[in-house]
Amino acid sequence: MSVVHVPVDTLLTESPRTLIGAGRAAAVAKEAETVSQSASRPLRVLLVVGAGFSRRPWHTAVVGALRPARLHVAVQPGMPTPASVARLAGEARDHRADVVVAVGGGSVLDGAKAAAALSYEPADPTCASVAGACDEPAPATGLPVVAVPTTPGTGAEATPFATIWDVDRGRKLSLRGGSVLPSVAILDPDLLLGLPGTRFACSLLDTFAQALEGAWSTRADDRAEALGAAAWARLSRFLDRPYRSAEAPDASERRAALLAGHYAGRAIAVAGTTVCHALSYPLTLRHGLDHGHACGVTLGRVLRYNAAVEDGDCADARGAARVRAAIARVTDAAGAGDAPTLARRIESFLASSGLPPVPDLRPDAARVAAEALSYDRAGNNPRRLSIESLTRLLTTTAP
Ligand SMILES: [Fe+2]
Known part of the structure:
Protein backbone atom coordinates (compact mmCIF):
# COMPACT_ATOMS: atom_id res chain seq x y z
CA MET A 1 0.00 0.00 0.00
CA SER A 2 1.43 3.38 -0.96
CA VAL A 3 2.19 5.95 1.72
CA VAL A 4 0.63 9.36 1.10
CA HIS A 5 2.61 12.47 2.01
CA VAL A 6 0.52 15.61 1.65
CA PRO A 7 2.88 18.57 1.21
CA VAL A 8 3.34 20.50 4.45
CA ASP A 9 2.84 23.91 2.90
CA THR A 10 -0.67 23.14 1.62
CA LEU A 11 -1.93 22.22 5.10
CA LEU A 12 -0.34 24.87 7.29
CA THR A 13 -1.58 28.02 5.59
CA GLU A 14 -4.24 28.94 8.15
CA SER A 15 -3.79 30.34 11.65
CA PRO A 16 -1.83 29.77 13.82
CA ARG A 17 1.33 30.95 12.10
CA THR A 18 3.56 27.88 12.41
CA LEU A 19 7.35 27.69 12.66
CA ILE A 20 8.91 24.24 12.32
CA GLY A 21 12.45 23.08 12.89
CA ALA A 22 15.21 22.39 15.37
CA GLY A 23 16.30 25.59 17.10
CA ARG A 24 13.17 27.56 16.15
CA ALA A 25 12.34 28.17 19.84
CA ALA A 26 15.11 30.78 19.79
CA ALA A 27 12.68 32.99 17.84
CA VAL A 28 10.11 33.04 20.66
CA ALA A 29 10.77 36.64 21.78
CA LYS A 30 10.54 37.99 18.24
CA GLU A 31 7.29 36.10 17.64
CA ALA A 32 5.84 37.32 20.95
CA GLU A 33 6.68 40.89 20.03
CA THR A 34 5.12 40.51 16.57
CA VAL A 35 1.76 39.23 17.84
CA SER A 36 1.54 41.60 20.79
CA GLN A 37 -0.83 44.53 20.33
CA SER A 38 1.30 46.64 22.66
CA ALA A 39 3.90 49.22 21.62
CA SER A 40 5.34 49.34 25.13
CA ARG A 41 8.91 48.10 25.51
CA PRO A 42 10.22 46.04 27.10
CA LEU A 43 7.43 43.64 26.25
CA ARG A 44 5.59 42.22 29.26
CA VAL A 45 5.35 38.44 28.95
CA LEU A 46 3.53 35.88 31.08
CA LEU A 47 5.49 32.65 30.59
CA VAL A 48 3.38 29.61 31.53
CA VAL A 49 5.28 26.38 32.11
CA GLY A 50 4.68 22.96 33.69
CA ALA A 51 5.95 21.65 37.00
CA GLY A 52 8.77 19.73 35.27
CA PHE A 53 10.03 22.71 33.23
CA SER A 54 13.25 23.23 35.18
CA ARG A 55 14.22 19.56 34.72
CA ARG A 56 14.23 19.78 30.92
CA PRO A 57 17.71 20.26 29.43
CA TRP A 58 16.73 23.28 27.34
CA HIS A 59 14.86 25.34 29.94
CA THR A 60 17.57 27.96 30.54
CA ALA A 61 17.91 28.53 26.79
CA VAL A 62 14.15 29.19 26.47
CA VAL A 63 14.13 31.62 29.41
CA GLY A 64 17.25 33.25 28.00
CA ALA A 65 15.57 33.71 24.62
CA LEU A 66 12.80 35.66 26.39
CA ARG A 67 15.12 37.73 28.59
CA PRO A 68 14.73 41.01 26.67
CA ALA A 69 11.12 40.95 27.87
CA ARG A 70 9.80 41.72 31.35
CA LEU A 71 9.04 38.18 32.35
CA HIS A 72 6.70 36.68 34.91
CA VAL A 73 6.82 32.90 35.16
CA ALA A 74 3.63 31.06 36.17
CA VAL A 75 3.28 27.31 36.68
CA GLN A 76 0.36 25.20 35.48
CA PRO A 77 0.83 22.01 37.51
CA GLY A 78 -0.99 18.97 36.13
CA MET A 79 -4.35 19.25 34.45
CA PRO A 80 -5.93 22.72 34.14
CA THR A 81 -8.83 23.28 36.52
CA PRO A 82 -11.16 26.27 36.96
CA ALA A 83 -8.99 27.28 39.95
CA SER A 84 -5.68 27.07 38.07
CA VAL A 85 -7.05 28.95 35.06
CA ALA A 86 -8.47 31.69 37.31
CA ARG A 87 -5.08 31.98 39.04
CA LEU A 88 -3.18 32.16 35.73
CA ALA A 89 -5.57 34.79 34.36
CA GLY A 90 -5.08 36.78 37.58
CA GLU A 91 -1.30 36.56 37.18
CA ALA A 92 -1.58 37.80 33.58
CA ARG A 93 -3.66 40.76 34.77
CA ASP A 94 -1.38 41.57 37.74
CA HIS A 95 1.67 41.46 35.48
CA ARG A 96 -0.17 43.59 32.86
CA ALA A 97 1.02 41.05 30.29
CA ASP A 98 1.06 41.99 26.61
CA VAL A 99 1.31 38.38 25.51
CA VAL A 100 1.25 34.86 26.94
CA VAL A 101 3.98 32.40 26.00
CA ALA A 102 3.09 28.79 26.85
CA VAL A 103 5.95 26.25 26.90
CA GLY A 104 4.89 22.74 27.83
CA GLY A 105 2.56 19.83 27.15
CA GLY A 106 -1.13 19.95 26.35
CA SER A 107 -2.19 20.82 29.91
CA VAL A 108 0.17 23.79 30.06
CA LEU A 109 -0.94 25.01 26.65
CA ASP A 110 -4.63 24.60 27.44
CA GLY A 111 -4.32 26.33 30.84
CA ALA A 112 -2.44 29.22 29.24
CA LYS A 113 -4.87 29.50 26.31
CA ALA A 114 -7.88 29.63 28.63
CA ALA A 115 -6.25 32.16 30.96
CA ALA A 116 -5.26 34.39 28.01
CA ALA A 117 -8.79 34.27 26.59
CA LEU A 118 -10.31 35.22 29.98
CA SER A 119 -7.75 37.82 31.05
CA TYR A 120 -9.65 40.81 29.59
CA GLU A 121 -12.83 40.09 31.55
CA PRO A 122 -14.13 43.08 33.58
CA ALA A 123 -13.76 41.33 36.93
CA ASP A 124 -10.98 39.09 38.20
CA PRO A 125 -11.71 35.51 37.05
CA THR A 126 -12.88 33.08 39.71
CA CYS A 127 -13.46 29.32 39.69
CA ALA A 128 -17.15 29.94 39.08
CA SER A 129 -16.61 32.45 36.27
CA VAL A 130 -14.12 30.12 34.50
CA ALA A 131 -16.54 27.19 34.71
CA GLY A 132 -19.39 29.46 33.58
CA ALA A 133 -17.37 30.70 30.60
CA CYS A 134 -17.25 27.12 29.33
CA ASP A 135 -21.04 27.16 28.87
CA GLU A 136 -20.86 29.88 26.22
CA PRO A 137 -18.50 31.07 23.47
CA ALA A 138 -15.21 32.44 24.81
CA PRO A 139 -14.86 36.25 24.93
CA ALA A 140 -14.09 37.66 21.48
CA THR A 141 -10.80 39.19 22.60
CA GLY A 142 -8.03 37.89 24.80
CA LEU A 143 -4.28 38.12 25.10
CA PRO A 144 -2.37 36.65 22.16
CA VAL A 145 -0.65 33.32 22.80
CA VAL A 146 2.59 31.92 21.46
CA ALA A 147 2.36 28.15 21.97
CA VAL A 148 5.54 26.09 22.18
CA PRO A 149 4.73 22.39 22.70
CA THR A 150 7.29 20.28 24.52
CA THR A 151 5.44 17.02 24.03
CA PRO A 152 4.18 15.79 20.69
CA GLY A 153 0.62 14.74 20.22
CA THR A 154 -1.86 16.99 21.94
CA GLY A 155 -2.22 19.43 19.05
CA ALA A 156 -3.20 22.05 21.63
CA GLU A 157 -1.06 24.60 19.80
CA ALA A 158 -3.47 24.35 16.84
CA THR A 159 -6.96 24.22 18.39
CA PRO A 160 -9.49 26.94 19.33
CA PHE A 161 -10.53 25.07 22.46
CA ALA A 162 -9.01 24.37 25.87
CA THR A 163 -9.81 21.42 28.11
CA ILE A 164 -10.45 22.28 31.75
CA TRP A 165 -11.10 19.58 34.36
CA ASP A 166 -13.76 20.19 36.97
CA VAL A 167 -12.54 17.33 39.13
CA ASP A 168 -14.94 18.11 42.00
CA ARG A 169 -17.95 17.61 39.73
CA GLY A 170 -16.34 14.80 37.72
CA ARG A 171 -16.72 16.69 34.43
CA LYS A 172 -14.46 17.73 31.60
CA LEU A 173 -15.20 21.29 30.48
CA SER A 174 -14.15 23.03 27.28
CA LEU A 175 -13.58 26.73 26.62
CA ARG A 176 -14.13 27.34 22.93
CA GLY A 177 -13.79 30.29 20.59
CA GLY A 178 -11.51 32.14 18.20
CA SER A 179 -9.69 33.90 21.04
CA VAL A 180 -8.59 30.50 22.41
CA LEU A 181 -6.61 29.69 19.24
CA PRO A 182 -2.90 30.55 19.64
CA SER A 183 -1.52 33.19 17.29
CA VAL A 184 1.77 31.36 16.77
CA ALA A 185 2.87 27.74 17.15
CA ILE A 186 6.59 26.99 17.38
CA LEU A 187 7.37 23.33 16.69
CA ASP A 188 10.95 22.74 17.79
CA PRO A 189 11.82 19.01 17.91
CA ASP A 190 14.77 19.75 20.21
CA LEU A 191 12.25 20.62 22.94
CA LEU A 192 11.19 16.96 23.08
CA LEU A 193 14.63 16.15 24.50
CA GLY A 194 14.37 14.86 28.04
CA LEU A 195 10.76 13.74 27.69
CA PRO A 196 10.26 10.42 29.55
FE1 LIG B 1 -6.59 14.36 22.90
Whole structure:
Protein backbone atom coordinates (compact mmCIF):
# COMPACT_ATOMS: atom_id res chain seq x y z
CA MET A 1 0.00 0.00 0.00
CA SER A 2 1.43 3.38 -0.96
CA VAL A 3 2.19 5.95 1.72
CA VAL A 4 0.63 9.36 1.10
CA HIS A 5 2.61 12.47 2.01
CA VAL A 6 0.52 15.61 1.65
CA PRO A 7 2.88 18.57 1.21
CA VAL A 8 3.34 20.50 4.45
CA ASP A 9 2.84 23.91 2.90
CA THR A 10 -0.67 23.14 1.62
CA LEU A 11 -1.93 22.22 5.10
CA LEU A 12 -0.34 24.87 7.29
CA THR A 13 -1.58 28.02 5.59
CA GLU A 14 -4.24 28.94 8.15
CA SER A 15 -3.79 30.34 11.65
CA PRO A 16 -1.83 29.77 13.82
CA ARG A 17 1.33 30.95 12.10
CA THR A 18 3.56 27.88 12.41
CA LEU A 19 7.35 27.69 12.66
CA ILE A 20 8.91 24.24 12.32
CA GLY A 21 12.45 23.08 12.89
CA ALA A 22 15.21 22.39 15.37
CA GLY A 23 16.30 25.59 17.10
CA ARG A 24 13.17 27.56 16.15
CA ALA A 25 12.34 28.17 19.84
CA ALA A 26 15.11 30.78 19.79
CA ALA A 27 12.68 32.99 17.84
CA VAL A 28 10.11 33.04 20.66
CA ALA A 29 10.77 36.64 21.78
CA LYS A 30 10.54 37.99 18.24
CA GLU A 31 7.29 36.10 17.64
CA ALA A 32 5.84 37.32 20.95
CA GLU A 33 6.68 40.89 20.03
CA THR A 34 5.12 40.51 16.57
CA VAL A 35 1.76 39.23 17.84
CA SER A 36 1.54 41.60 20.79
CA GLN A 37 -0.83 44.53 20.33
CA SER A 38 1.30 46.64 22.66
CA ALA A 39 3.90 49.22 21.62
CA SER A 40 5.34 49.34 25.13
CA ARG A 41 8.91 48.10 25.51
CA PRO A 42 10.22 46.04 27.10
CA LEU A 43 7.43 43.64 26.25
CA ARG A 44 5.59 42.22 29.26
CA VAL A 45 5.35 38.44 28.95
CA LEU A 46 3.53 35.88 31.08
CA LEU A 47 5.49 32.65 30.59
CA VAL A 48 3.38 29.61 31.53
CA VAL A 49 5.28 26.38 32.11
CA GLY A 50 4.68 22.96 33.69
CA ALA A 51 5.95 21.65 37.00
CA GLY A 52 8.77 19.73 35.27
CA PHE A 53 10.03 22.71 33.23
CA SER A 54 13.25 23.23 35.18
CA ARG A 55 14.22 19.56 34.72
CA ARG A 56 14.23 19.78 30.92
CA PRO A 57 17.71 20.26 29.43
CA TRP A 58 16.73 23.28 27.34
CA HIS A 59 14.86 25.34 29.94
CA THR A 60 17.57 27.96 30.54
CA ALA A 61 17.91 28.53 26.79
CA VAL A 62 14.15 29.19 26.47
CA VAL A 63 14.13 31.62 29.41
CA GLY A 64 17.25 33.25 28.00
CA ALA A 65 15.57 33.71 24.62
CA LEU A 66 12.80 35.66 26.39
CA ARG A 67 15.12 37.73 28.59
CA PRO A 68 14.73 41.01 26.67
CA ALA A 69 11.12 40.95 27.87
CA ARG A 70 9.80 41.72 31.35
CA LEU A 71 9.04 38.18 32.35
CA HIS A 72 6.70 36.68 34.91
CA VAL A 73 6.82 32.90 35.16
CA ALA A 74 3.63 31.06 36.17
CA VAL A 75 3.28 27.31 36.68
CA GLN A 76 0.36 25.20 35.48
CA PRO A 77 0.83 22.01 37.51
CA GLY A 78 -0.99 18.97 36.13
CA MET A 79 -4.35 19.25 34.45
CA PRO A 80 -5.93 22.72 34.14
CA THR A 81 -8.83 23.28 36.52
CA PRO A 82 -11.16 26.27 36.96
CA ALA A 83 -8.99 27.28 39.95
CA SER A 84 -5.68 27.07 38.07
CA VAL A 85 -7.05 28.95 35.06
CA ALA A 86 -8.47 31.69 37.31
CA ARG A 87 -5.08 31.98 39.04
CA LEU A 88 -3.18 32.16 35.73
CA ALA A 89 -5.57 34.79 34.36
CA GLY A 90 -5.08 36.78 37.58
CA GLU A 91 -1.30 36.56 37.18
CA ALA A 92 -1.58 37.80 33.58
CA ARG A 93 -3.66 40.76 34.77
CA ASP A 94 -1.38 41.57 37.74
CA HIS A 95 1.67 41.46 35.48
CA ARG A 96 -0.17 43.59 32.86
CA ALA A 97 1.02 41.05 30.29
CA ASP A 98 1.06 41.99 26.61
CA VAL A 99 1.31 38.38 25.51
CA VAL A 100 1.25 34.86 26.94
CA VAL A 101 3.98 32.40 26.00
CA ALA A 102 3.09 28.79 26.85
CA VAL A 103 5.95 26.25 26.90
CA GLY A 104 4.89 22.74 27.83
CA GLY A 105 2.56 19.83 27.15
CA GLY A 106 -1.13 19.95 26.35
CA SER A 107 -2.19 20.82 29.91
CA VAL A 108 0.17 23.79 30.06
CA LEU A 109 -0.94 25.01 26.65
CA ASP A 110 -4.63 24.60 27.44
CA GLY A 111 -4.32 26.33 30.84
CA ALA A 112 -2.44 29.22 29.24
CA LYS A 113 -4.87 29.50 26.31
CA ALA A 114 -7.88 29.63 28.63
CA ALA A 115 -6.25 32.16 30.96
CA ALA A 116 -5.26 34.39 28.01
CA ALA A 117 -8.79 34.27 26.59
CA LEU A 118 -10.31 35.22 29.98
CA SER A 119 -7.75 37.82 31.05
CA TYR A 120 -9.65 40.81 29.59
CA GLU A 121 -12.83 40.09 31.55
CA PRO A 122 -14.13 43.08 33.58
CA ALA A 123 -13.76 41.33 36.93
CA ASP A 124 -10.98 39.09 38.20
CA PRO A 125 -11.71 35.51 37.05
CA THR A 126 -12.88 33.08 39.71
CA CYS A 127 -13.46 29.32 39.69
CA ALA A 128 -17.15 29.94 39.08
CA SER A 129 -16.61 32.45 36.27
CA VAL A 130 -14.12 30.12 34.50
CA ALA A 131 -16.54 27.19 34.71
CA GLY A 132 -19.39 29.46 33.58
CA ALA A 133 -17.37 30.70 30.60
CA CYS A 134 -17.25 27.12 29.33
CA ASP A 135 -21.04 27.16 28.87
CA GLU A 136 -20.86 29.88 26.22
CA PRO A 137 -18.50 31.07 23.47
CA ALA A 138 -15.21 32.44 24.81
CA PRO A 139 -14.86 36.25 24.93
CA ALA A 140 -14.09 37.66 21.48
CA THR A 141 -10.80 39.19 22.60
CA GLY A 142 -8.03 37.89 24.80
CA LEU A 143 -4.28 38.12 25.10
CA PRO A 144 -2.37 36.65 22.16
CA VAL A 145 -0.65 33.32 22.80
CA VAL A 146 2.59 31.92 21.46
CA ALA A 147 2.36 28.15 21.97
CA VAL A 148 5.54 26.09 22.18
CA PRO A 149 4.73 22.39 22.70
CA THR A 150 7.29 20.28 24.52
CA THR A 151 5.44 17.02 24.03
CA PRO A 152 4.18 15.79 20.69
CA GLY A 153 0.62 14.74 20.22
CA THR A 154 -1.86 16.99 21.94
CA GLY A 155 -2.22 19.43 19.05
CA ALA A 156 -3.20 22.05 21.63
CA GLU A 157 -1.06 24.60 19.80
CA ALA A 158 -3.47 24.35 16.84
CA THR A 159 -6.96 24.22 18.39
CA PRO A 160 -9.49 26.94 19.33
CA PHE A 161 -10.53 25.07 22.46
CA ALA A 162 -9.01 24.37 25.87
CA THR A 163 -9.81 21.42 28.11
CA ILE A 164 -10.45 22.28 31.75
CA TRP A 165 -11.10 19.58 34.36
CA ASP A 166 -13.76 20.19 36.97
CA VAL A 167 -12.54 17.33 39.13
CA ASP A 168 -14.94 18.11 42.00
CA ARG A 169 -17.95 17.61 39.73
CA GLY A 170 -16.34 14.80 37.72
CA ARG A 171 -16.72 16.69 34.43
CA LYS A 172 -14.46 17.73 31.60
CA LEU A 173 -15.20 21.29 30.48
CA SER A 174 -14.15 23.03 27.28
CA LEU A 175 -13.58 26.73 26.62
CA ARG A 176 -14.13 27.34 22.93
CA GLY A 177 -13.79 30.29 20.59
CA GLY A 178 -11.51 32.14 18.20
CA SER A 179 -9.69 33.90 21.04
CA VAL A 180 -8.59 30.50 22.41
CA LEU A 181 -6.61 29.69 19.24
CA PRO A 182 -2.90 30.55 19.64
CA SER A 183 -1.52 33.19 17.29
CA VAL A 184 1.77 31.36 16.77
CA ALA A 185 2.87 27.74 17.15
CA ILE A 186 6.59 26.99 17.38
CA LEU A 187 7.37 23.33 16.69
CA ASP A 188 10.95 22.74 17.79
CA PRO A 189 11.82 19.01 17.91
CA ASP A 190 14.77 19.75 20.21
CA LEU A 191 12.25 20.62 22.94
CA LEU A 192 11.19 16.96 23.08
CA LEU A 193 14.63 16.15 24.50
CA GLY A 194 14.37 14.86 28.04
CA LEU A 195 10.76 13.74 27.69
CA PRO A 196 10.26 10.42 29.55
CA GLY A 197 9.57 7.51 27.21
CA THR A 198 6.17 6.69 28.66
CA ARG A 199 5.12 10.36 28.25
CA PHE A 200 6.19 10.09 24.61
CA ALA A 201 4.07 6.94 24.24
CA CYS A 202 1.01 8.67 25.74
CA SER A 203 1.47 11.59 23.38
CA LEU A 204 1.65 9.25 20.40
CA LEU A 205 -1.54 7.48 21.50
CA ASP A 206 -3.32 10.84 21.70
CA THR A 207 -2.10 11.64 18.19
CA PHE A 208 -3.17 8.22 16.86
CA ALA A 209 -6.67 8.92 18.17
CA GLN A 210 -6.91 12.55 17.09
CA ALA A 211 -5.68 11.80 13.57
CA LEU A 212 -8.27 9.04 13.11
CA GLU A 213 -11.12 10.89 14.83
CA GLY A 214 -10.44 14.11 12.90
CA ALA A 215 -10.72 12.15 9.64
CA TRP A 216 -13.79 10.00 10.37
CA SER A 217 -15.80 12.63 12.31
CA THR A 218 -19.22 13.49 10.91
CA ARG A 219 -17.90 17.08 10.76
CA ALA A 220 -14.77 16.19 8.77
CA ASP A 221 -14.22 17.72 5.35
CA ASP A 222 -11.52 17.00 2.77
CA ARG A 223 -9.04 19.13 4.66
CA ALA A 224 -9.58 17.29 7.96
CA GLU A 225 -9.24 13.94 6.18
CA ALA A 226 -6.03 15.09 4.48
CA LEU A 227 -4.64 16.30 7.80
CA GLY A 228 -5.50 13.00 9.49
CA ALA A 229 -3.86 11.07 6.64
CA ALA A 230 -0.79 13.34 6.70
CA ALA A 231 -0.45 12.71 10.43
CA TRP A 232 -0.69 8.93 9.97
CA ALA A 233 1.86 8.99 7.14
CA ARG A 234 4.30 10.23 9.78
CA LEU A 235 3.04 8.00 12.59
CA SER A 236 3.34 4.65 10.82
CA ARG A 237 7.07 4.43 11.62
CA PHE A 238 6.19 4.13 15.32
CA LEU A 239 4.19 0.97 14.62
CA ASP A 240 6.91 -0.67 12.57
CA ARG A 241 8.76 -2.12 15.55
CA PRO A 242 7.91 -2.75 19.23
CA TYR A 243 7.92 0.56 21.04
CA ARG A 244 10.61 0.74 23.75
CA SER A 245 9.99 3.52 26.20
CA ALA A 246 13.60 3.30 27.44
CA GLU A 247 14.95 4.30 24.01
CA ALA A 248 14.96 8.05 23.44
CA PRO A 249 13.50 9.04 20.05
CA ASP A 250 16.05 10.30 17.54
CA ALA A 251 15.91 13.69 15.80
CA SER A 252 13.91 12.35 12.87
CA GLU A 253 11.38 10.61 15.17
CA ARG A 254 10.99 13.75 17.30
CA ARG A 255 10.23 15.84 14.22
CA ALA A 256 7.79 13.25 12.82
CA ALA A 257 5.91 12.99 16.12
CA LEU A 258 5.69 16.74 16.61
CA LEU A 259 4.51 17.35 13.07
CA ALA A 260 1.98 14.48 13.21
CA GLY A 261 0.59 15.88 16.46
CA HIS A 262 0.24 19.28 14.88
CA TYR A 263 -1.53 17.92 11.79
CA ALA A 264 -3.87 15.92 14.00
CA GLY A 265 -4.53 19.01 16.13
CA ARG A 266 -5.48 20.94 13.01
CA ALA A 267 -7.73 18.05 11.93
CA ILE A 268 -9.72 18.13 15.18
CA ALA A 269 -9.79 21.95 15.08
CA VAL A 270 -11.88 21.46 11.90
CA ALA A 271 -13.81 18.31 12.73
CA GLY A 272 -13.77 17.85 16.52
CA THR A 273 -12.99 14.56 18.22
CA THR A 274 -15.43 11.67 18.53
CA VAL A 275 -16.19 8.79 20.83
CA CYS A 276 -12.61 7.79 21.77
CA HIS A 277 -12.16 11.19 23.36
CA ALA A 278 -15.65 11.08 24.89
CA LEU A 279 -14.73 7.71 26.47
CA SER A 280 -11.37 9.02 27.61
CA TYR A 281 -12.89 11.60 29.98
CA PRO A 282 -14.49 9.13 32.42
CA LEU A 283 -11.44 6.88 32.02
CA THR A 284 -9.29 9.80 33.20
CA LEU A 285 -11.66 11.13 35.86
CA ARG A 286 -12.81 7.78 37.26
CA HIS A 287 -9.86 5.49 36.56
CA GLY A 288 -6.93 7.93 36.62
CA LEU A 289 -5.58 7.17 33.16
CA ASP A 290 -3.39 9.77 31.47
CA HIS A 291 -5.25 11.44 28.60
CA GLY A 292 -3.33 9.79 25.74
CA HIS A 293 -3.46 6.40 27.45
CA ALA A 294 -7.21 6.83 28.01
CA CYS A 295 -7.73 7.55 24.29
CA GLY A 296 -5.47 4.69 23.22
CA VAL A 297 -7.14 1.91 25.19
CA THR A 298 -10.35 2.07 23.15
CA LEU A 299 -8.98 3.27 19.80
CA GLY A 300 -8.44 -0.15 18.21
CA ARG A 301 -11.93 -1.33 19.21
CA VAL A 302 -13.57 1.90 18.01
CA LEU A 303 -11.64 1.69 14.72
CA ARG A 304 -13.00 -1.82 14.06
CA TYR A 305 -16.49 -0.68 15.07
CA ASN A 306 -16.50 2.38 12.81
CA ALA A 307 -14.92 0.54 9.87
CA ALA A 308 -17.91 -1.86 9.92
CA VAL A 309 -20.43 0.99 9.50
CA GLU A 310 -23.37 0.39 7.16
CA ASP A 311 -25.93 2.86 5.85
CA GLY A 312 -28.44 1.48 8.37
CA ASP A 313 -26.38 2.58 11.37
CA CYS A 314 -24.43 5.47 9.85
CA ALA A 315 -24.58 8.82 11.66
CA ASP A 316 -22.96 10.73 8.80
CA ALA A 317 -25.52 12.24 6.42
CA ARG A 318 -23.09 11.61 3.53
CA GLY A 319 -23.46 7.86 4.03
CA ALA A 320 -21.39 4.87 5.09
CA ALA A 321 -19.31 4.87 1.89
CA ARG A 322 -17.88 8.28 2.84
CA VAL A 323 -16.95 7.03 6.32
CA ARG A 324 -15.31 3.88 4.97
CA ALA A 325 -13.40 5.95 2.38
CA ALA A 326 -12.13 8.35 5.08
CA ILE A 327 -10.92 5.40 7.18
CA ALA A 328 -9.32 3.80 4.10
CA ARG A 329 -7.51 7.07 3.35
CA VAL A 330 -5.95 6.99 6.81
CA THR A 331 -5.12 3.27 6.82
CA ASP A 332 -3.50 3.70 3.38
CA ALA A 333 -1.43 6.61 4.70
CA ALA A 334 -0.42 4.47 7.67
CA GLY A 335 0.65 1.68 5.31
CA ALA A 336 -1.60 -0.70 7.24
CA GLY A 337 -3.67 -2.10 4.38
CA ASP A 338 -6.98 -2.23 6.21
CA ALA A 339 -8.66 -1.08 9.42
CA PRO A 340 -8.37 -4.38 11.37
CA THR A 341 -4.62 -4.44 10.64
CA LEU A 342 -4.17 -0.87 11.83
CA ALA A 343 -6.27 -1.62 14.94
CA ARG A 344 -4.09 -4.63 15.73
CA ARG A 345 -0.89 -2.61 15.29
CA ILE A 346 -2.18 0.16 17.56
CA GLU A 347 -3.00 -2.45 20.21
CA SER A 348 0.48 -4.00 19.85
CA PHE A 349 2.01 -0.56 20.35
CA LEU A 350 -0.07 -0.07 23.49
CA ALA A 351 0.90 -3.49 24.85
CA SER A 352 4.64 -2.77 24.41
CA SER A 353 4.51 0.87 25.53
CA GLY A 354 5.56 0.36 29.13
CA LEU A 355 2.37 2.08 30.33
CA PRO A 356 0.64 0.61 33.38
CA PRO A 357 -1.94 -2.12 32.73
CA VAL A 358 -5.47 -0.85 32.23
CA PRO A 359 -7.80 -1.64 35.14
CA ASP A 360 -10.63 -4.07 34.46
CA LEU A 361 -13.31 -1.81 32.99
CA ARG A 362 -16.06 -4.44 32.76
CA PRO A 363 -17.76 -3.72 36.11
CA ASP A 364 -17.84 0.01 35.29
CA ALA A 365 -18.48 -0.25 31.54
CA ALA A 366 -22.14 0.81 31.51
CA ARG A 367 -21.41 3.90 33.60
CA VAL A 368 -18.37 4.85 31.49
CA ALA A 369 -20.53 4.40 28.37
CA ALA A 370 -23.31 6.60 29.76
CA GLU A 371 -20.90 9.33 30.80
CA ALA A 372 -19.15 9.21 27.41
CA LEU A 373 -22.45 9.66 25.58
CA SER A 374 -23.18 12.77 27.68
CA TYR A 375 -20.29 14.61 25.95
CA ASP A 376 -21.36 16.28 22.71
CA ARG A 377 -18.31 15.01 20.82
CA ALA A 378 -19.73 11.48 21.01
CA GLY A 379 -22.29 12.80 18.51
CA ASN A 380 -19.48 13.34 15.97
CA ASN A 381 -18.91 9.59 15.77
CA PRO A 382 -19.75 8.35 12.27
CA ARG A 383 -21.45 5.13 13.42
CA ARG A 384 -24.43 5.37 15.76
CA LEU A 385 -23.90 4.52 19.40
CA SER A 386 -26.06 3.60 22.34
CA ILE A 387 -25.25 2.76 25.94
CA GLU A 388 -25.69 -0.91 25.01
CA SER A 389 -23.41 -0.84 21.95
CA LEU A 390 -20.77 1.19 23.76
CA THR A 391 -20.90 -1.06 26.84
CA ARG A 392 -20.49 -4.06 24.52
CA LEU A 393 -17.52 -2.38 22.86
CA LEU A 394 -15.88 -1.70 26.24
CA THR A 395 -16.36 -5.27 27.46
CA THR A 396 -15.23 -7.00 24.27
CA THR A 397 -11.62 -8.06 24.12
CA ALA A 398 -9.65 -7.58 20.92
CA PRO A 399 -9.93 -10.48 18.44
FE1 LIG B 1 -6.59 14.36 22.90
